[in-house]
Amino acid sequence: MITAIPIKDDHIANHFSRADSMIIINENAEVIASFANPALTEGCDGKKQLLSLIVAHGAERVIVRNIGQQLLTKMLNHQLKVFHVKNGRTAINDLAHDHLPQCEQFSDAIQGRPSIKHLAKQANGGCCGHEHGDGGCQGGHCGGHDHDASEMEVAEGMHFKRCCQKKHSFLGHNE
Numbered sequence: 019m020i021t022a023i024p025i026k027d028d029h030i031a032n033h034f035s036r037a038d039s040m041i042i043i044n045e046n047a048e049v050i051a052s053f054a055n056p057a058l059t060e061g062c063d064g065k066k067q068l069l070s071l072i073v074a075h076g077a078e079r080v081i082v083r084n085i086g087q088q089l090l091t092k093m094l095n096h097q098l099k100v101f102h103v104k105n106g107r108t109a110i111n112d113l114a115h116d117h118l119p120q121c122e123q124f125s126d127a128i129q130g131r132p133s134i135k136h137l138a139k140q141a142n143g144g145c146c147g148h149e150h151g152d153g154g155c156q157g158g159h160c161g162g163h164d165h166d167a168s169e170m171e172v173a174e175g176m177h178f179k180r181c182c183q184k185k186h187s188f189l190g191h192n193e
Contacts, residue, residue: 019045019116022077024055030106034085035065042075047114051075065089069096081113081121090130100124 024037031037079099
């Protein structure tokens, strides 16, 4: 099974899209490809490029420590199996096996971290700098961005706390 692993400082990166590079390993734990992470410098387009590179290298699954809900959604939509590893110092050899007892498989985007930056961007017109209606981007300005209506909904006065990943009101009321 071909596996993609985000790397930072010779270990599994703590945050998927902030990894320095990505390695692709086969079932024998041999590195068959390695490339710099385009998401570090290219923003939204870099994340698309990163996902495209992972798919182009034939990866069937991805190992993560932390990943945002938006990118997790896109990976799951590409039929990639996404596994959460708790220890960033897990040996690469242990991640090549078909069975990964040290990992939890993510099957729903809610298992990813809510992106505070994404919510802020959507409140200000999105990454492409203009308003989005229920039908997504208007007038073709986004150059093919996929914007889901549910991603656009940001309740005023709400924010996510990183500690528990739940919505909290700025006024102190929990929901």
